[in-house]
Amino acid sequence: MNISYTILIPLIPLAVFLLLGLNSKRIKPAISGYIGVLGLSISAALSFYTAYQYFFVNGKVDGVYQTFVNKSVWMHFTETLHIDMGVLIDPISVMMLIVVSIVSLMVHIYSRGYMKGDDGYTRFFAYLSLFTFSMYGLVLATNLFQIYIFWELVGVSSFLLIGYYYTKPSAVSAAKKAFIVTRFADLGFLIGILIMGYFAGTYDFETLNNPEGSVILSWASTSFMGLSVITWALLLIFMGGAGKSAMFPLHIWLPDAMEGPTPVSALIHAATMVVAGVYLVARLFPMFYFVEHGFALNVVAYIGAFSSLFAAIIAITQTDIKRVLAFSTMSQIGYMMLALGVSGYDGHEGVGYMASMFHLFTHAMFKALLFLGAGSVIHAVHSNYLKDMGGLRKYMPITNITFLIAALAISGVPPFAGFWSKDEILVAAFEHNMLIYYVGVFVAGLTAFYMFRLYFGIFWGKEQTYKHPPHESPISMTFPLLVLALLSVVGGFIPFGEFVSADRMGFEGHLNYPLAAIATGVGLVGILLAWVFYKKENSLSDIYAKAFGPFYKWTSDKFYFDEIYLFVTKKILFNGVSRPFAWFDRNVVDGTMNLIGNSTVKTSNKIKGLQSGKFQDYAFSFVMGAVIIALVFIYLWTN
Amino acid sequence: MIAGISIYEILTVTSILFFIGVYGFITRKNLISVLISIELILNASVVNFVVINKYLYPDMLQGVIFAIFIIAVAAAETALAVSIIINLYRQISSVEVKDTEVMKY
Numbered sequence: 001m002n003i004s005y006t007i008l009i010p011l012i013p014l015a016v017f018l019l020l021g022l023n024s025k026r027i028k029p030a031i032s033g034y035i036g037v038l039g040l041s042i043s044a045a046l047s048f049y050t051a052y053q054y055f056f057v058n059g060k061v062d063g064v065y066q067t068f069v070n071k072s073v074w075m076h077f078t079e080t081l082h083i084d085m086g087v088l089i090d091p092i093s094v095m096m097l098i099v100v101s102i103v104s105l106m107v108h109i110y111s112r113g114y115m116k117g118d119d120g121y122t123r124f125f126a127y128l129s130l131f132t133f134s135m136y137g138l139v140l141a142t143n144l145f146q147i148y149i150f151w152e153l154v155g156v157s158s159f160l161l162i163g164y165y166y167t168k169p170s171a172v173s174a175a176k177k178a179f180i181v182t183r184f185a186d187l188g189f190l191i192g193i194l195i196m197g198y199f200a201g202t203y204d205f206e207t208l209n210n211p212e213g214s215v216i217l218s219w220a221s222t223s224f225m226g227l228s229v230i231t232w233a234l235l236l237i238f239m240g241g242a243g244k245s246a247m248f249p250l251h252i253w254l255p256d257a258m259e260g261p262t263p264v265s266a267l268i269h270a271a272t273m274v275v276a277g278v279y280l281v282a283r284l285f286p287m288f289y290f291v292e293h294g295f296a297l298n299v300v301a302y303i304g305a306f307s308s309l310f311a312a313i314i315a316i317t318q319t320d321i322k323r324v325l326a327f328s329t330m331s332q333i334g335y336m337m338l339a340l341g342v343s344g345y346d347g348h349e350g351v352g353y354m355a356s357m358f359h360l361f362t363h364a365m366f367k368a369l370l371f372l373g374a375g376s377v378i379h380a381v382h383s384n385y386l387k388d389m390g391g392l393r394k395y396m397p398i399t400n401i402t403f404l405i406a407a408l409a410i411s412g413v414p415p416f417a418g419f420w421s422k423d424e425i426l427v428a429a430f431e432h433n434m435l436i437y438y439v440g441v442f443v444a445g446l447t448a449f450y451m452f453r454l455y456f457g458i459f460w461g462k463e464q465t466y467k468h469p470p471h472e473s474p475i476s477m478t479f480p481l482l483v484l485a486l487l488s489v490v491g492g493f494i495p496f497g498e499f500v501s502a503d504r505m506g507f508e509g510h511l512n513y514p515l516a517a518i519a520t521g522v523g524l525v526g527i528l529l530a531w532v533f534y535k536k537e538n539s540l541s542d543i544y545a546k547a548f549g550p551f552y553k554w555t556s557d558k559f560y561f562d563e564i565y566l567f568v569t570k571k572i573l574f575n576g577v578s579r580p581f582a583w584f585d586r587n588v589v590d591g592t593m594n595l596i597g598n599s600t601v602k603t604s605n606k607i608k609g610l611q612s613g614k615f616q617d618y619a620f621s622f623v624m625g626a627v628i629i630a631l632v633f634i635y636l637w638t639n
Numbered sequence: 640m641i642a643g644i645s646i647y648e649i650l651t652v653t654s655i656l657f658f659i660g661v662y663g664f665i666t667r668k669n670l671i672s673v674l675i676s677i678e679l680i681l682n683a684s685v686v687n688f689v690v691i692n693k694y695l696y697p698d699m700l701q702g703v704i705f706a707i708f709i710i711a712v713a714a715a716e717t718a719l720a721v722s723i724i725i726n727l728y729r730q731i732s733s734v735e736v737k738d739t740e741v742m743k744y
Contacts, residue, residue: 613743616673616736620665 001058003068006050006087009097010136012043013129020126029121033112036125040108040132044101047094054094055499065091065504067206071142080201087140088205091500092282092357096139099364102487103271104132106480110372111263113476114379124164124261131157135272139279143203144193144237147280151189151244154273155182161268162260174256181253185243192236199229209286211345219291227292234288234296238281238303245277246330247337248307252561254330258322258384262375265322270329270371271364278336278360285353285502289345301341305439308334310559312446316453317545317556320384321374324454325367328410331443332363338440339425342432343502350502352432355424358496362417365491366409369484373403376477377458380470386454390461395470398478400459402485407455409488411448412523414516420492423516430515444519448526456534646694650687657683670724670734674717681713 016039020032027035059065071086108128115124134153141147156179163175197203199222200215208215219230239250246254257269268274281288281300288297308331315327336356343352376399381388393400409416412423422444429437472478498506533544545552554560656679663676685706692702724734731738 611743613740614736615739616665623661623665 001053001066001068001089003050003070003087003089005046006089006140007070009043009046009050010133010140012039012046013133013136015039017126017129017133020122020129024120024122024126027122032122032125033108036129037105037108037112039129040101040105043132043136044105047097047101050089051094051098054089055091059089059091059094063505065499065506069142069206078201080207081197081203083145083203084142085146086142088142089140091504092279093139095357095361095500096279097136099361100132100135100139100272102484103267103364103368104128104135106368106372106484107263107267110266110375110477110480111261113474114263114375115261120164124161127157127160127164128264128267131161131268131273135276138276141205143205144196144208145203147283148186148189148193148240151240151276152186154268154276155179155186155244158182158257158268158273161264162257164260164264168259171259174253174259178253178257181250182243185250186240188236188243189240192233192238192240195229195233195236199233205283209284211286211290216287216290227295230287231292231296234284234291235299237284238277238296238300241277241280242303243277244280245274245333245337246307247277247303247334248310249561251307251311251330252565255318255323255326255558258320258326262322262371262378265326266368266371266375269326270367274329274333275336275360275364278333278340278356281337281340282353282357285340285343286345288340289343289502297341297343299341301338301433301436304334304337304339304341305436306334307331308338308443309439309446310334312443312450314555314558315450316446317552319386319556321377321386321389321454321458322371322384324450325370325374328370328447328451329367331447332359332367332410335422335425335440335443336360336363338436339428342429342436344432345502348507350507351424351497352428353502354497354500354507355421355428357500358494359418359421359425361494361496362409362421362488362491365484366406366416366418366488369402369406369481369488370410372477372481372484373399373406376473376481377403379473379477381466386457389458389464391459391463392470393459396459396472398472398481402478402481403455403459405485405488407451409492410451411527412444412519413448413527414520415489415492417488417491419516419520421496423511423519424496426515426519427512430512441519441522445522445526448523449530452527452530453534456530460535641693646690649690653683653686653690656686668736670727670736670739673736674720674724677720678713678717681709685709 016036020027020035024032053059054065054068059068068089069086071084071088073082074085075083077083108125111124111128115121118124131154134150134157138147138150138154141150159175159179162178163171165171193203196208200208202208202215207213210216215230219228222229224232241247243250254269254274258265260269288294288300311327311330311334315324315331318324318327336359339352339356339359341352343354343356344350345353376396377389377392378384380392380396380399383389405416409418412419414420426437426440426444429440495508497508501507548555557563660676660679660681660683663679664673667673667676688702688706688709692699696702727739728734
């Protein structure tokens with residue numbers, strides 16, 4: 001399979017970024033929107049072509065999906081250790097290409113309506129293109145170091161887009177927070193990469209992931225503090241993934257990242273960038289599975305399960321609709337992580353891996369839809385808060401229907417997309433770890449509850465009197481909603497197991513009816529509860545909030561994690577570490593340099609009188625010097 | 640070869656000429672006099688070139704040619720120096736050395 005053209009998929013958005021970014025003042029906003037959409041359409045078309053070629057024409061050899069690599073050496077260290085640049089085509093990278101293409105294209109189209117009239121319209125599209133380029137590069141990376149480079153690039157574009165409204169202090173601090181927290185996590189990632197480079201001797205995914213390869217077979221050769229060094233490297237790499245995917249305890253940046261424009265939240269903080277951590281674990285899945293009998297994978301599973309539960313609980317009490325969605329994203333990504341964590345490798349054992357990727361795919365569709373729907377609502381009522389909304393179903397029929405579809409999909413109601421992927425996840429958990437299975441089922445109920453709390457709160461509930469009567473959004477905004485709604489309905493019928501599986505063989509997915517019934521039942525209970533609490537205006541929710549008392553307060557304050565972080569950084573780190581270092585730097589390091597500088601200045605002031613300006617003085621000194629040297633030489637020669 | 644005069648006598652004369660020039664360069668108060676002193680220094684070295692050529696390598700001409708070079712360069716240098724002095728005079732209406740002392744830190 002000739003894949004050399006796939007390099008164009010990331011390069012076209014890069015070209016668009018350069019074109020728009022360098023000419024942001026010269027290109028008219030209307031044109032820049034078209035350029036962005038056009039560039040991305042070409043990339044998306046190429047992605048679909050690649051997917052078709054790969055999955056249906058010539059990707060499969062003897063029933064196994066092959067890996068196609070096209071790369072060249074970029075930095076050469078030793079024979080085995082070198083950093084390459086190139087593209088890697090395998091089932092998950094092709095699947096991610098499709099996800100990124102669809103969501104990014106829809107968000108581009110949507111932004112043309114949503115951002116209309118904004119001052120930085122062209123800048124916005126330039127950043128979107130930069131992000132899309134980085135994400136494609138991340139997905140297609142052939143080795144750990146290349147993925148790290150693009151990993152940082154998506155971090156930068158996320159920073160730029162969160163801080164897009166840079167005149168708003170909250171947006172600026174949210175951007176900084178997101179950047180610093182993920183950067184801290186990426187420090188772990190980098191250390192993991194370096195450990196991997198030293199002990200495994202290669203960054204190449206194919207070599208690392210080969211189950212019969214030397215890296216996996218000889219994982220036990222070096223150990224550190226009771227664990228194999230390779231396990232340490234994987235845990236550190238997972239730390240990077242957890243930072244990007246907002247896993248507990250590195251999740252604090254994601255809710256604040258909602259300060260960015262809503263299309264950005266849909267693209268970056270719901271569908272694509274935040275699942276990069278899941279993608280990274282999936283990318284290194286054979287290593288996670290085989291090294292140290294899956295120790296690192298268990299860590300992934302428990303962190304995923306805990307994050308998913310933790311975020312779902314917080315989501316119930318939030319009042320900012322975008323924050324509810326942010327915590328919901330965190331919860332669903334936790335789901336994907338736990339699915340990876342409970343996955344096996346061969347055949348049907350690998351159902352968790354497949355379910356995780358499946359859920360990533362369906363989640364991207366319905367979560368992007370939820371965010372874009374929320375953006376449409378915010379566009380209409382000019383507020384993020386539930387208290388300013390209610391009864392919008394009459395004003396915004398399309399948004400209402402599409403939001404309902406997305407909410408049903410995320411709640412796991414058949415036949416919507418989320419049902420199928422969530423069911424596979426629960427099957428995987430049921431087969432491998434009962435504790436995680438119970439957490440998963442409970443979270444499924446919570447998800448349905450908070451999602452319908454949101455839905456009823458926005459579109460039903462108490463009738464508001466609006467200053468400006470809200471109206472349905474323009475076609476450029478409703479079209480993406482409809483496309484994504486369609487995908488959220490039919491996405492679940494894709495036989496995902498045949499395309500994506502841990503051992504690349506593919507298997508027949510089938511529904512486990514008792515488990516599916518339990519999950520659906522729990523979801524319906526959640527929806528029913530939300531119906532009782534929020535469909536009509538009533539005081540039930542307040543009564544129960546009071547009944548929970550302090551627990552409700554903790555939850556709505558996100559368990560005080562922001563405050564804990566602030567305490568640790570401001571009180572302990574700043575006072576205990578930074579201030580002494582700053583003192584040392586100002587007084588000892590700078591002091592030495594200042595001493596040298598000052599003494600030079602003082603000496604110069606003392607001796608500057610020698611420069612009298614009388615050239616005859618200089619001539620005299622010169623002649624005297626010459627005479628003295630002459631005398632010295634004469635003395636030396638004559639003795 | 641000049642009959643009756645040895646190289647040492649001529650070199651003594653040029654040395655005296657050279658140090659007169661140096662002395663004048665350091666002590667004269669007028670920039671034109673300083674310039675003249677520089678000419679004395681140069682002429683002392685020119686005479687040295689010619690004499691040493693004549694006494695040590697009578698068959699060759701390099702020293703003499705070098706002397707001509709120095710004269711040409713000295714003429715150019717004098718023209719330059721005089722133009723600088725004229726410009727200086729336009730600025731400060733003086734060609735006294737003590738009036739040029741402002742050129743310091």
